[in-house]
Amino acid sequence: MDESGSRAPVSDIRYSSHRFGFYGWWVEIDAGDLMQITPHIHAIKTPLGPSPDRFVHVYLVYGDSITLIDTGFSGSEKLVTEYIRSTGRDPSEIRLIILTHAHPDHIGSAKAIRDLTGCMVAAHPLDAPAIENVDPMLLKSPSPGVPPLVGGPVPIGRLLDDGDTISVGRHLTLEVLHTPGHTPGSISLLLQEKMALFTGDAVQAPGRAPIYTDPIALVRSIKRLEKIPAIKHYFPAHDMPAKGDAAYRRLEDSLTYIRRVHTAVKKAASELPGTPDPQALAGRVITALGIHPGAAPPFIARTFLADLNAAGLDDALNE
Numbered sequence: 001m002d003e004s005g006s007r008a009p010v011s012d013i014r015y016s017s018h019r020f021g022f023y024g025w026w027v028e029i030d031a032g033d034l035m036q037i038t039p040h041i042h043a044i045k046t047p048l049g050p051s052p053d054r055f056v057h058v059y060l061v062y063g064d065s066i067t068l069i070d071t072g073f074s075g076s077e078k079l080v081t082e083y084i085r086s087t088g089r090d091p092s093e094i095r096l097i098i099l100t101h102a103h104p105d106h107i108g109s110a111k112a113i114r115d116l117t118g119c120m121v122a123a124h125p126l127d128a129p130a131i132e133n134v135d136p137m138l139l140k141s142p143s144p145g146v147p148p149l150v151g152g153p154v155p156i157g158r159l160l161d162d163g164d165t166i167s168v169g170r171h172l173t174l175e176v177l178h179t180p181g182h183t184p185g186s187i188s189l190l191l192q193e194k195m196a197l198f199t200g201d202a203v204q205a206p207g208r209a210p211i212y213t214d215p216i217a218l219v220r221s222i223k224r225l226e227k228i229p230a231i232k233h234y235f236p237a238h239d240m241p242a243k244g245d246a247a248y249r250r251l252e253d254s255l256t257y258i259r260r261v262h263t264a265v266k267k268a269a270s271e272l273p274g275t276p277d278p279q280a281l282a283g284r285v286i287t288a289l290g291i292h293p294g295a296a297p298p299f300i301a302r303t304f305l306a307d308l309n310a311a312g313l314d315d316a317l318n319e
């Protein structure tokens with residue numbers, strides 16, 4: 001057992017050398033990327049690119065049926081369906097996909113999985129429009145033979161509001177927590193009987209590209225999650241799972257990171273004349289944070305502008 005509380009990887013040997021084409025790269029999936037974490041919760045690290053450090057988790061809740069939390073980029077459906085078969089279940093058992101928000105690395109395979117299974121797709125009302133009407137740029141193949149980031153739009157069959165509960169099996173209830181900030185309609189999910197918290201991108205991991213539209217909302221969302229008593233399992237999208245006290249440390253580490261970003265933004269803005277140019281601001285802050293230069297600059301530049309314009313962010317951080 002490690003900090004995540006993970007059991008040994010699911011031991012289907014086929015996956016120890018499983019490879020599949022993904023955006024023109026060959027990405028090796030090893031057994032450690034496919035995890036049964038509790039009797040009811042499984043995690044699949046789906047790749048975001050050729051580096052093993054960049055991934056998004058698809059979480060599966062096994063009850064009488066199977067519920068997916070997020071889906072990865074388009075193309076991840078192959079990994080999800082093969083994994084389910086390797087555990088002795090069948091993809092046709094997927095009845096529900098819950099999308100924590102509308103970003104392409106979370107919604108990309110939803111259409112393929114819905115087309116395969118006929119399952120319902122659920123999301124928060126504020127992010128649902130971007131799932132039902134996907135940005136056309138995300139539907140274009142970036143180059144011949146390479147799939148688009150998102151397989152297509154999907155209708156949202158169930159809108160999820162804060163406090164809603166979803167039965168996903170006997171004694172398995174997911175509670176919806178509206179945790180905006182990363183996007184307006186970002187949600188987290190608490191599997192109540194297991195005290196397992198799925199946060200999507202509502203909690204920003206230190207060292208990764210900070211992406212949020214409303215930093216004050218983000219800080220309040222994380223502080224709200226910190227107040228949940230007795231979290232046993234913490235399941236973020238782009239970071240490894242954690243267990244018990246380590247879960248709370250992750251939340252606190254995220255707030256520390258947001259403070260660090262805010263300090264760097266204020267310093268960079270003070271060094272630039274007049275209204276800061278977004279790209280110049282982003283360049284300085286990225287250097288100060290030591291973020292990998294390949295991290296999405298347009299998203300990051302918007303995040304830093306949102307930070308700069310968030311009157312009251314210091315108060316929110318110190319509340």
Ligand SMILES: [Fe+2]
Nearest residue numbers: 101103182201
């Ligand atoms: Fe996201």
